Amino acid sequence: MGTAQFMKGEIQVHDYATRVVFRYMLLFVILYGVYVIMHGHISPGGGFSGGMIIGLGFLLYILIFGQLWDVSFRGMILDSAIIFVGIGGILEVLKFVIPFEHGPIGVPGTLFSVGIISVSNFGIGILVASTILGVYYMISEEA
């Protein structure tokens, strides 16, 4: 009973501390996600983990502040999530198609040393983040 209303944004959390803290934290969560994506090829992490962090950051934002955005904007997010899933998926596939021989291996400690793999990591990151938001919105629209 309560869950459905909460998911629709009718109930808002009136917790002052959470709201104030998270307002400043969101930027850092996203920055950390981008960092994990960018360093995916030379350290643990990568598109999936970074995209998960970014997606969960936005998800926390929605859960804390309620759904401030109106329905048309939500629809736009769903649309763009679908398009980004398409783009990210194609990029991910291209990673396998383009470097038919060994892909560039990467130099430890050097950020821009792998060419196409960085780009497709970004694709995967966008895909995962938008998938999380898309799944959340689809379920909350249905309930």
Add this chain to the structure above:
Amino acid sequence: MDVTISKLPFYCVIIPLIASFCMPVLARWKKEFCAPLATLATAAVFVITLVIGYQVMNNGPLAYHVSGWEPPWGIEILVESLSSLMIMLISGVCLVIMVYSFVAVKFELERIITGWYYTAFLLCLSGMTGLVISNDIFNMYVLIEITGISACALVVAKGSRMATEAALKYLLLATIGSGFILFGIGFIYMITGHLNISFIAIELAEVKDTYPILIWTTLSFFVVGFGVKAALFPLHLWLPDAHSSAPSPSSALLSSLVVKVYIISFLKILFIAFGLEIFHETFIRHLIIVLAVIAMLSGSFFAFVQIELKRRLAYSTVAQIGYIFLGIGLGTPWGLAAGMLHILVHAFMKTCLFLCAGAIAYQTGRKQVNEFAGMGYKMPITMGAFTIASFSMVGIPLFGGFISKYGLALGSLEAGIPSIILVIILSGLLNATYYFPIIGQAYFSQDEHEAHGEEHGAKKFQKDQLPISMLAPIVVIALGIIYLGIFPGTALNFINQTIAMLL
């Protein structure tokens, strides 16, 4: 060998994958372009598989290393003659179903879901082709999951209460199955340290006496996992609901192909990775034969008591899966060849039957088996195809089903268990008891509602009121069944090349 040709199997997986990612984006702008693009991608895959089949027949197996990494580390794609036959079958049947679903999707599904339907369909196609040609067991697991989840999506596409329920049941049980498979893969990696099937085979042959209990455990995990996925009898509980409540093209795809690709990957793991010695030393063979015999009989019994046509067809699939597993369990050249041929024949028969069921529901709205009176005169072409498929299902000579059953009988003689022949005959008779009443009703009795107005006994053939894109696939598939019944040589040639390598 030419480099371009060795890349071809890879394109079979990648083309539908890219096309499926394009579908939801395309559906936002131009919904009507989805179906032609999906058909184009499937047709391209079909042409590629034909080229691969020609190559494999003449020049031997094709191997390709994805992204250029060598086998022990990278993913290897290996197409031997059985795999090439199976990818031809998969893409061909998918193409036929795709053409059929032009109209059927508009009739059975809501318009908003169309783009997603083709996404799931192409993902399923890509997963199935990848599963058949992959030579790496972890890659196999990923493709199993892709196939399984997209199959669930195909079931739930209808959006009705029954379909949602069936899809959830399917999803939960299939996930348990793939969990068992993944655990088995973990055991194999623990024993051998390899994920490539060829390397596992070499390593397991050396260490199999060191870890006898672990190998038993691994085998039983694989049997349960693939048994759930392929609906071997006591683990078939998800199948009738899922296959009967899905839209007709989906149920044709699920029933004819999706449950079979798991059997092929099980065959690969059992015969190539574990090898013949383990197969004969452990009692896995007896277990598979017993379960298969029970499936053949009880699947037919359950089918006999169903009233809804699609449920009856779904239970019939349970029985036919038993035949294929029987072929694997026998483990003799004829038995194995007949089991593999039955995959081919059953794919054709079940596709034909489900497409006919969909066509009948499209024209007349009838779904129960006791409403078929006079149908042979209202829809002669559809009922003709239905009759051909049913005769083949029973195992009447000149139709495809006869060849595989005959082969299974020969195989059981080779294996020294002649009593299996009795079971095969009994199961064939049971098939007759639930298919012949439908056909008899359709041709020899009058429809009560319509006979009222007309004069009694006036039976006239009318033309089917179906669009050509629904009628043509049914006719093509029915012709395929007859072709397999009269000229099974080409298919058996493909199968026997691989079996000569296995045994």
Add this chain to the structure above:
Amino acid sequence: MDLQIVFLNFPYFVAIILFSMGTLIVLTQPNLVKKVIGINIMETSIFLFFIAVGNAHGGVPPIFDASAPDVFYVNPLPSVLMLTGIVVSFSVTAFALALIVKLYIYYGTISAPNFMKLK
């Protein structure tokens, strides 16, 4: 049984126990959300099993360090495989939850015995 072996290899035992628990929960719990939780427990136990397979006693994380070229690394491959496993598990969970929401709209309950009967 030698207790030493059990203690050294306890992740395997934990993985098997969790796997059985997860399967039991999926098959016996009437609540659909609990079934999904059971699936998650089951898959997590498999991840634990794989990572235990890759572990080597006394190994260090497999990050290349130029100053110490010949340290003893644990096997990174099973961990990487499980990244894929986690993605699969995530998508199965999302899909199952979406289906449960749909069923909740149809039936007004998420208790399975009310509608998931054998037919």
